[in-house]
Amino acid sequence: MYGILGFLDRETEEQIDLLRVGMKKADITEYGMRPHVTIATHNELEVEVFKKEMEEYFLTESAISLFFPSIGMFLNSGTLYAAPTKDPALTDFHFRYHERFKKIIDPKSLYAPSQWVPHCTIASYLTHEKLVEAFDCSVKNLEPFHAKMESVALLELIFDDDICTDVKEIFTVELKRI
Numbered sequence: 001m002y003g004i005l006g007f008l009d010r011e012t013e014e015q016i017d018l019l020r021v022g023m024k025k026a027d028i029t030e031y032g033m034r035p036h037v038t039i040a041t042h043n044e045l046e047v048e049v050f051k052k053e054m055e056e057y058f059l060t061e062s063a064i065s066l067f068f069p070s071i072g073m074f075l076n077s078g079t080l081y082a083a084p085t086k087d088p089a090l091t092d093f094h095f096r097y098h099e100r101f102k103k104i105i106d107p108k109s110l111y112a113p114s115q116w117v118p119h120c121t122i123a124s125y126l127t128h129e130k131l132v133e134a135f136d137c138s139v140k141n142l143e144p145f146h147a148k149m150e151s152v153a154l155l156e157l158i159f160d161d162d163i164c165t166d167v168k169e170i171f172t173v174e175l176k177r178i
Contacts, residue, residue, distance in 0.1 A: 002045050003155045004054075004097070005036040006064070007172070008120065012147035016082070019122065019141050028133045029123045033167060037066070037084065037118050037149060039097055040111045041157075042104055050104075051154065051171045057100055058152050058173040064093050065178065068120070069144040071135070078126035080134045081119035082142065090118060093149075125163065150175055 007013075016035040024030045042050075066084040073080050084090060095113050098105060105112070123134045151174045158166035 001157045002042040003157050004039040005153050005155055006039055006149035007036050007151045007153060009148040009150050023134055023137055028130055029126055031123045035120050037120055038111055039094055040105055041109050043106055054154060055173050061175050063175040063178045064089055064149040066147045066149060071138050078131055079124045080122045080131060082122055084118050086118055
């Protein structure tokens with residue numbers, strides 16, 4: 001499977017990484033995937049062809065300002081996340097990508113416009129008890145924050161029994177600065 005991920009500015013990454021380090025030290029969880037907002041997933045891709053199309057498409061796109069006022073969780077998943085406001089700029093950015101690449105996107109994907117919950121995962125694969133601890137740690141250590149989605153990357157995601165075990169960054173496009 002392949003993911004299209006919007007990477008956040010360095011300051012935001014450091015803030016989220018600091019929270020994750022605290023969770024690791026407290027023996028709550030260790031989650032190491034680079035902070036991001038997922039735009040789409042693709043089951044299959046002709047990678048070299050897609051890289052060219054992706055670069056062409058994103059070279060005209062601007063960075064997106066985001067505001068994260070809340071945290072949440074996905075039911076029955078053990079996933080805790082920071083949630084950006086689903087404002088018109090973010091919604092339009094996401095929708096236009098899905099329109100452009102609709103022939104290679106699974107319309108039933110959780111990242112399809114009608115189902116998408118924009119988020120930046122803080123921790124994943126948590127038991128109920130650890131999810132409660134991670135939530136408590138996040139509430140104590142996070143304030144609402146602003147961020148910028150500055151680049152978009154194509155990643156290959158390797159799964160074993162529905163758990164992502166490896167991530168390979170294939171290609172990244174910097175968005176125009178705002």
